[in-house]
Amino acid sequence: MRAMVVDRYGKVPMRLAEIPTPEIGEYEVLAEIHAASINPIDFKIRDGKVKLLVKYKMPLILGNDFSGVVAKVGAKVTRFKVGDEIYARPRKSKIGTFAEYIAIHEDDIALKPKNLSFEEAASVPLVGLTSYQALTDILHLQKGQKILIQAGAGGVGTFAIQLAKLMGATVATTASEAGANLVKSLGADTIINYKTEKFEELLKNYDAVFDTLGGEILEKSFEVIKSGGKVVSVSGLPNARFGKEYGSGFFKTLLFSAASHKLTALEKKHHVQYTFLFMKPSGEQLRVIANYIETGKIKPVIDKVFPFEDAQKAMEYAESGRAKGKIIVKIR
Numbered sequence: 001m002r003a004m005v006v007d008r009y010g011k012v013p014m015r016l017a018e019i020p021t022p023e024i025g026e027y028e029v030l031a032e033i034h035a036a037s038i039n040p041i042d043f044k045i046r047d048g049k050v051k052l053l054v055k056y057k058m059p060l061i062l063g064n065d066f067s068g069v070v071a072k073v074g075a076k077v078t079r080f081k082v083g084d085e086i087y088a089r090p091r092k093s094k095i096g097t098f099a100e101y102i103a104i105h106e107d108d109i110a111l112k113p114k115n116l117s118f119e120e121a122a123s124v125p126l127v128g129l130t131s132y133q134a135l136t137d138i139l140h141l142q143k144g145q146k147i148l149i150q151a152g153a154g155g156v157g158t159f160a161i162q163l164a165k166l167m168g169a170t171v172a173t174t175a176s177e178a179g180a181n182l183v184k185s186l187g188a189d190t191i192i193n194y195k196t197e198k199f200e201e202l203l204k205n206y207d208a209v210f211d212t213l214g215g216e217i218l219e220k221s222f223e224v225i226k227s228g229g230k231v232v233s234v235s236g237l238p239n240a241r242f243g244k245e246y247g248s249g250f251f252k253t254l255l256f257s258a259a260s261h262k263l264t265a266l267e268k269k270h271h272v273q274y275t276f277l278f279m280k281p282s283g284e285q286l287r288v289i290a291n292y293i294e295t296g297k298i299k300p301v302i303d304k305v306f307p308f309e310d311a312q313k314a315m316e317y318a319e320s321g322r323a324k325g326k327i328i329v330k331i332r
Helices: 040-046 118-122 125-138 155-166 177-185 215-224 240-246 250-259 261-270 283-294 308-319
Strands: 002-006 015-018 028-038 066-073 085-088 101-105 109-111 146-149 170-175 190-193 206-211 225-233 273-276 302-307 326-330
Touching (some): 002 308, 028 085, 028 118, 040 308, 066 118, 085 118, 085 283, 109 283, 118 326, 125 155, 125 206, 125 225, 146 155, 155 177, 155 326, 170 177, 177 190, 206 215, 215 225, 215 261, 240 273, 302 308, 308 326
Parallel strands (some): 170 190, 206 225, 225 273
Antiparallel strands (some): 028 066, 028 101, 028 326
16 A cells, blocks of 8 residues: 655655555454544654654654545454444554555544545544543533633644534634634634734633643643633643553653643642643544534534645645644545
8 A cells, every 4th residue: 555654753754655554453444544634743753752652663654533434344343344434543553544544443433424525524533532632521611611722723723612612611712813714713702813912911710721832832821720720731741640640650750740840830830730631542532523513513624635645745734834724635
């Protein structure tokens, strides 16, 4: 099969390669991939920034979510059959959706929302699961609460705004002037122009922050939270609590604790809880998300679709930060 691979860690371009089609285990299906999406985790994996959490063998096929069709099922697969149209985020040890096929555990799969094309469906799994786990599993967002969602016009942001509004929350978000109309159309109540305004000076007493940027933006986010509130980040640093919950072992947990000491200090200063989210695959949660989409409560937002041969150009476009919504690679 054809696949886009990198040969080593670092800012290296992907190359198109011919590699063997994967074998499947008894609880796996072989999925024929029709479309995949670009996500920031792809650059982080390529650059070696998640090596402490997951180490990969080279050459490595990048890509963390997809839509497609079941081509073959393992002997003990019970929920899917050949021909089913599916979408999924494979588990971290089995990534590789910039390819014509992937072997994936049936627990990680859900039927594709019926009202979406393959390209639209491919845009959903990673950002959908990330948003769902942040807002539902960690923040336990309640009706009437106030949440700040950073980078509202980005892939995660466009989904998270819609989900937060569906949950009855009041939503503030940061966006450029170019992205303001988009986030407003998705339901954002307050829009901060990050180029000309400082969100930390304009927002106060928020119940929650969903951070997708990390760094200084994450640190400033603590200033808008009220005592007892929560901050969740997909781009911040793992802390000791994450290390223990993830089962990282004593040494790695100690490293996480040392690296995140500034965030721990901010937690204590503002009397809030900080959580680093390393999203988990879940076919069950994708079924919930599919229902939201099929009933018109959430819609995917796509910026651009690239042909498979231009997957490297798609990555470069994603890294430019100009995209509004998701970037898709059409495999077939």
